[in-house]
Amino acid sequence: MRPEAPILGIVLVVYKSAADTEAFVRHQLPKVHCPYRAVVVDLGSDIEHTRGLAARCGTTVCEGDLDPGQTVYFLHCQENLGYARGNNLGARVLLKHFGGITALLFSNTDIEMLTPDTVSLLLARLESLPEVACIGPRVVGLDGGDQSPLYEPISLGEIICSELLSAAVCRRYLSRRAQRQPNLPPEEGYCYTVMGCFLMVRASDFTAAGMFDPHTFLYREEEIISERLLRLHKRAYYLATAVVRHYGGKTIGKYIPDHRVNRLHFESSCYYYRAYRGATATQLGLFRLAKAISLTRAALLRLLRNACGRAAPPGAAGSDRGEPPATGGGECPAPLEKG
Numbered sequence: 514m515r516p517e518a519p520i521l522g523i524v525l526v527v528y529k530s531a532a533d534t535e536a537f538v539r540h541q542l543p544k545v546h547c548p549y550r551a552v553v554v555d556l557g558s559d560i561e562h563t564r565g566l567a568a569r570c571g572t573t574v575c576e577g578d579l580d581p582g583q584t585v586y587f588l589h590c591q592e593n594l595g596y597a598r599g600n601n602l603g604a605r606v607l608l609k610h611f612g613g614i615t616a617l618l619f620s621n622t623d624i625e626m627l628t629p630d631t632v633s634l635l636l637a638r639l640e641s642l643p644e645v646a647c648i649g650p651r652v653v654g655l656d657g658g659d660q661s662p663l664y665e666p667i668s669l670g671e672i673i674c675s676e677l678l679s680a681a682v683c684r685r686y687l688s689r690r691a692q693r694q695p696n697l698p699p700e701e702g703y704c705y706t707v708m709g710c711f712l713m714v715r716a717s718d719f720t721a722a723g724m725f726d727p728h729t730f731l732y733r734e735e736e737i738i739s740e741r742l743l744r745l746h747k748r749a750y751y752l753a754t755a756v757v758r759h760y761g762g763k764t765i766g767k768y769i770p771d772h773r774v775n776r777l778h779f780e781s782s783c784y785y786y787r788a789y790r791g792a793t794a795t796q797l798g799l800f801r802l803a804k805a806i807s808l809t810r811a812a813l814l815r816l817l818r819n820a821c822g823r824a825a826p827p828g829a830a831g832s833d834r835g836e837p838p839a840t841g842g843g844e845c846p847a848p849l850e851k852g
Contacts (some may be wrong), residue, residue, distance in 0.1 A: 516548065516584050521636060522614040522716070523551035524603035525622055528593060529558070529768055531566050533760075537622040538570040538585060545632045550611055551585045552603040557593035564589075579610045595730035596709070604716075604724060614716050615640075621710040623760040627653075634755040635713045646718035646747035647739065649707025650755035651699065659699055660759060661708035662751040666736070669786045669796055676803035701753035706735040711757050714738075718747050728788075731765075732781040740789040779804055 523545070527534045534553060542551060553570075555563040560574070567574050567587035574587045588606060590599070600619050607614055616636055628634070631650060639648045652660040712735070722741040725734055739749050765774060783800065786792035792800075 516550075516582065518613045519548045519550040519611050520613060520615050521545070521547050521549040521618060521632070522604065522607035522611065522616070523549055523618045523620065524600050524607070525551065525553045525620055526556060526594075526596060526599035526603065527553060527622055528556045530622055531562075531569075533622040534566060535569050537620075537624065541624065541626055542585065544626045544629075546630060547633055547636060549584065549632075550607055550614070552606055553585065553587045554590060554594075554599045554603045555587060556590050556595075556599050558589070559591070560589050563587055575606070579606075596734050597725035597729050598727045601724045601727065604719070608716060608720065617714050617716050617719060619709065619712045619714075621759070624711055625758040625760070627756040627758055628754065631755045631757060632713075635752055638750065638752050639713060639715060642750060644746075644748055645703075645750040646715045646722075646742045646745070647707065647749040648713050648752055649749070650711060650757050651751075651753050652708040652711060652757055652759050654759055654761055660710075660761075661706075662699060662704035662749070663706045663735075664704045666705055666790065669790065669792050669800060672782065672786075673796075673800050673803045676800075676807040699751060699753065701751055704749050704751045706739045707749055707751055708759070709735045710759050710761075712738075714742075715747075718742060718745060721745055722747075726788075728784055729781045730777055732778045733785040736785055737789060740785075775808065 523542070525534065525537065534555075538551075538553070542549075552575075553567075555566060564574050564587075570585060570587070572583055572585045572587060573580075574589055576589075579586055586606075588603065590602065594602065604617055604619075607617070616639060618632065618635075626632070628650075635648050635650060639645060649661055654660055719738075722738065722745055726737045726741070729737065742749070769777075783792075783797055786800070787797060
């Protein structure tokens with residue numbers, strides 16, 4: 514029997530994450546109870562890898578027209594397009610072939626839906642609020658902490674000041690800054706951004722906004738799509754009753770070195786603040802200086818820690834406890850990292 518015509522399109526952009534992809538297709542997609550079609554965009558791999566992964570997921574690679582009898586399709590892309598361009602590619606394919614799609618869900622594959630009917634809850638609330646174009650669930654990490662939402666934009670001045678503080682103070686400040694009531698679960702309602710690892714948009718508003726901005730490779734996509742939707746007088750909404758767990762950081766931590774993560778986050782931040790928040794050249798210059806100070810301090814702290822570790826005799830306190838190295842000094846992680 515041919516599947517029912519979809520009202521939801523699901524886009525999964527993957528990069529060297531075959532096990533997570535197979536697990537998501539087999540164990541998370543069955544939790545979606547509305548008619549849907551899903552596209553897995555396999556980036557930075559050869560065609561044989563994509564074909565093998567598609568076969569293990571019980572489907573095939575799309576190399577022409579889509580088979581309307583399938584619900585999951587694989588797209589092969591040799592180039593690593595990044596988050597924005599990869600998701601745009603999947604969205605365009607779905608919208609081209611299935612005109613009845615009214616909403617798009619962009620999801621990582623390291624996600625577990627914890628509440629029954631997570632997707633249906635999001636879709637129903639989105640349909641009931643015509644002023645909302647973007648909606649997301651409560652996203653909790655492995656530590657049980659909330660990763661979403663961000664209620665108001667964080668100014669470049671706040672970012673600059675946080676870069677000049679220690680990494681711990683920086684993370685603590687931005688975490689508290691993102692919350693209305695620190696130490697309490699986030700409040701349901703309108704917000705500035707929701708987490709990009711599980712993000713639903715109204716299809717018509719998403720296309721009217723120009724989709725994700727292709728000028729970023731990774732980071733700041735949530736803030737940018739919110740800004741694009743705000744230009745259409747559309748808002749983002751946080752739905753606390755729908756909950757997902759984000760395992761997080763598997764691809765970035767494994768395949769992207771720290772220095773490149775730092776550079777990608779910095780470049781995307783500069784672009785976001787310049788193109789969407791009106792930052793001046795002077796402000797961006799101060800941001801660059803603060804970042805340089807932050808990274809230099811981090812490097813000096815690592816050298817000092819390494820020197821102290823070599824000088825400590827065997828059995829000395831702290832010399833052999835398996836303590837992790839410094840993780841970047843003043844480098845501020847993205848407030849809404851998709852990981």
